[in-house]
Amino acid sequence: MRSKIVAGNWKMNNNLEQTEALLSELSAKLPDTDAEVMVAPTYVNLAGAVASLQGSKIEVIAQNMHFAENGAYTGEISGDMLLNIGVDTCIIGHSERRAYFGETDEILAKKVASALDQGIRVMFCFGEELEDRKSDNHFKVVERQLKNALFSLDASVWSKIILAYEPVWAIGTGETASPEQAQEMHAFIRNTIAEAYNSSIADKVSILYGGSVKPGNAKEIFSKPDVDGGLIGGASLVADDFVDIIKAI
Numbered sequence: 001m002r003s004k005i006v007a008g009n010w011k012m013n014n015n016l017e018q019t020e021a022l023l024s025e026l027s028a029k030l031p032d033t034d035a036e037v038m039v040a041p042t043y044v045n046l047a048g049a050v051a052s053l054q055g056s057k058i059e060v061i062a063q064n065m066h067f068a069e070n071g072a073y074t075g076e077i078s079g080d081m082l083l084n085i086g087v088d089t090c091i092i093g094h095s096e097r098r099a100y101f102g103e104t105d106e107i108l109a110k111k112v113a114s115a116l117d118q119g120i121r122v123m124f125c126f127g128e129e130l131e132d133r134k135s136d137n138h139f140k141v142v143e144r145q146l147k148n149a150l151f152s153l154d155a156s157v158w159s160k161i162i163l164a165y166e167p168v169w170a171i172g173t174g175e176t177a178s179p180e181q182a183q184e185m186h187a188f189i190r191n192t193i194a195e196a197y198n199s200s201i202a203d204k205v206s207i208l209y210g211g212s213v214k215p216g217n218a219k220e221i222f223s224k225p226d227v228d229g230g231l232i233g234g235a236s237l238v239a240d241d242f243v244d245i246i247k248a249i
């Protein structure tokens, strides 16, 4: 059985007070669920979030990390620092990091390998741009992103990987992939992993969908057999919306 996961990527939103207020509202309203529930606040609020969520089912995860364990990398954060404050899962490869911070497949491969090496669970994000889909290259692009960043990894680390397919054209645009488009791509991803590794690994990896998931469309997207949950941006900043999305799973 694959884990069902609903994760909120808060991106560069919420100062300290807003973080605490949202966490306490979420904790109070959290429905009973078998799904894993995660939130990714900004770096400066990670340790505080871990402290406020002691004993809660909600897990705090990070949005990014550097591949080096320490050293002269001004402004960066290491996996060791995350583990040290009780954060053991990190988003890597978000399209905003690729687009605005020059993160290439090569850099991401280093980040993923380093995170896994240090015992950090990786939520790896990838997805095609609008032009890729329009030119019917979306499967090729996704396959390349997976291959370049993940397929040199040893089979044994795959239990520590969560995948998040986020088509760039659906992020923050209000336009979402249709449930059929999501299912088609998720099945392709699972099949690609089965070919690169084996079907046991492919069957066990959770593949989340991200891109304008809202309370109104979550249920239908999550009902697809290869969609194991969602990575939620905007709607995760509103407690009632995030809670409704959790209920949808």
Ligand code: 13P
Residues within 6 Å of the ligand: 009, 094, 166, 170, 171, 172, 173, 174, 210, 211, 212, 213, 231, 232, 233, 234, 235
């Ligand atoms: P939105 O839900 O705001 O489209 O963002 C999705 C996302 O980028 C999550 O990582």
